[in-house]
Amino acid sequence: MNIHLISSDKLTFQRIFQIITENYKLGLSSSSKEKVIACRRYLDQKMARQTEPVYGITTGFGSLYDTNIPPSDLGILQKNLVMSHACGVGEEVPQEIVKLMLLLKIQSLSYGHSGVQLQTVERLIEMYNLEIYPVVYQQGSLGASGDLAPLAHLSLPLLGLGEVNYQGERFAAQAVMDRLGWKAIELQSKEGLALLNGTQFMSAYGVFILLKSIRLSILSDIIAAISLDAFDGRIEAFFEQVHLIRHHKGQIDTAARIRYLLEGSELIGQKKIHVQDPYSFRCIPQVHGASKDSINHVAKVFSNEINAVTDNPTIFPEEDLIISAGNFHGQPLAIAFDLLAIALSELGNISERRTYQLINGKRGLPSFLVANSGLNSGFMIPQYTAASLVSQNKQLCTPASTDSIVSSQGQEDHVSMGANAATRTYKVVMNLEQILAIELLNAAQALDFRRPLRSSPFIEDFVADYRKQVGFMGEDKIIYTDIAKTAEFIRSVPLKVSDRLIDGI
Numbered sequence: 001m002n003i004h005l006i007s008s009d010k011l012t013f014q015r016i017f018q019i020i021t022e023n024y025k026l027g028l029s030s031s032s033k034e035k036v037i038a039c040r041r042y043l044d045q046k047m048a049r050q051t052e053p054v055y056g057i058t059t060g061f062g063s064l065y066d067t068n069i070p071p072s073d074l075g076i077l078q079k080n081l082v083m084s085h086a087c088g089v090g091e092e093v094p095q096e097i098v099k100l101m102l103l104l105k106i107q108s109l110s111y112g113h114s115g116v117q118l119q120t121v122e123r124l125i126e127m128y129n130l131e132i133y134p135v136v137y138q139q140g141s142l143g144a145s146g147d148l149a150p151l152a153h154l155s156l157p158l159l160g161l162g163e164v165n166y167q168g169e170r171f172a173a174q175a176v177m178d179r180l181g182w183k184a185i186e187l188q189s190k191e192g193l194a195l196l197n198g199t200q201f202m203s204a205y206g207v208f209i210l211l212k213s214i215r216l217s218i219l220s221d222i223i224a225a226i227s228l229d230a231f232d233g234r235i236e237a238f239f240e241q242v243h244l245i246r247h248h249k250g251q252i253d254t255a256a257r258i259r260y261l262l263e264g265s266e267l268i269g270q271k272k273i274h275v276q277d278p279y280s281f282r283c284i285p286q287v288h289g290a291s292k293d294s295i296n297h298v299a300k301v302f303s304n305e306i307n308a309v310t311d312n313p314t315i316f317p318e319e320d321l322i323i324s325a326g327n328f329h330g331q332p333l334a335i336a337f338d339l340l341a342i343a344l345s346e347l348g349n350i351s352e353r354r355t356y357q358l359i360n361g362k363r364g365l366p367s368f369l370v371a372n373s374g375l376n377s378g379f380m381i382p383q384y385t386a387a388s389l390v391s392q393n394k395q396l397c398t399p400a401s402t403d404s405i406v407s408s409q410g411q412e413d414h415v416s417m418g419a420n421a422a423t424r425t426y427k428v429v430m431n432l433e434q435i436l437a438i439e440l441l442n443a444a445q446a447l448d449f450r451r452p453l454r455s456s457p458f459i460e461d462f463v464a465d466y467r468k469q470v471g472f473m474g475e476d477k478i479i480y481t482d483i484a485k486t487a488e489f490i491r492s493v494p495l496k497v498s499d500r501l502i503d504g505i
Helices: 013-021 030-049 071-085 095-109 118-129 148-159 173-180 191-196 200-230 240-244 249-261 284-306 331-358 380-396 418-448 457-467 480-492
Strands: 003-006 025-028 089-092 137-139 163-166 169-172 314-316 321-323
Touching (some): 013 095, 025 095, 025 118, 030 118, 030 314, 071 148, 095 118, 095 148, 095 200, 118 148, 148 173, 148 200, 200 249, 200 284, 200 331, 200 418, 240 249, 249 284, 249 457, 284 331, 331 380, 380 418, 418 457, 418 480
Antiparallel strands (some): 089 137, 163 169, 314 321
16 A cells, blocks of 8 residues: 655655545654644643634734633633534535545645644544545635635534535535544634635635646647648747747657657658648747746746645744744635636647647648538537637636735735636636547547558557547548547556656646
């Protein structure tokens, strides 16, 4: 059994991908245990002699910060916090993202600045390892102070409350706890805040979207190369000299990848009648490259966040400090999500334009990529579907980070709306996957019309693997099943690429 020990070592995207895809179980390193225990001990000792109020520990929350709570009620205060904040509505958060929420919440609590009990962290680890995923809803967080509503739903099962998904079914959390012989966690002072204050809802969505974005960025280049060759495009626009004098890394890397992918193609090497290609082909390096650079920037933002302490107040035992501040504020993530949504939307935007060019009856390709057009509509309508998805993505790119609605009687007077940015960007990346599937469906069809000429060995192998799932369309048939099969191929195909091909991602 593979085990990942939660520690202060940097948690990377590569490691998260490995943990998720190879089904690692979690454990808590001895150093992390010591930090959690030491912080809790310090907090208990501090509260025993503290006479001044400490926000969220001996007071109410939000605008109730000036309401003092007697020591006998501090545990009830934290339980009430979790229950009252579980106000999520809308669609259920996918379980694969809830799994990431658990991982990232455990990571954040492990640094020893949150004041939680060791048993609270260990129970979260048990839930993760047994694949007990709390039912969390998409709507309810303002992205400051933290992801309160969704993290409340994530935390309810610790108290024997709420619902969970377990072994393929949905249960009341208490029913699963009874089955496992677990007792509810009795929250101590500060613990409810530690669980609810934080950015793990936004961060989990960000990690999921970034992992998918990296894959789709690579596939965007591969599918674009197939389209370029099938369209009888020119290679000169990808020559290195052109891109070196503009200096953008993503652009340089994209051009290098396209050259690599098409090396040895008979089609790309044949004499051309046309002297240049439409922008959707000629400017692949510039457009795809800009999206790559944006993905890289966003990845750096989220790398910082997933290795951070984001609850409030923050405890520093060695300095004898408990500081109420604002690390829960999601503005860095909200702005990053807005940029990422635009970057992903543009990969879909230019992809749909290539699809349109392929079905347009140009350069020796039949109208709508079918031999007997008129009687057959061929690939006319998949382009409509792609256009619909592209249009929706453009609408979804309205910035979320520029909005703020005052809450908690004016105490929380600026919020990030990063949670809405997260769920919006999730929709964008899922749409992009479908848009690329439609381009691949068309590109492979167009390539078959170029026979007996062949593309590069890489492209021929890639298309051959694809043709095992989706065949050439000789006449009209139901197409939505082929789109679905193509999308599944995109999700699952091994990317047989060298390290050179993933530079800059």
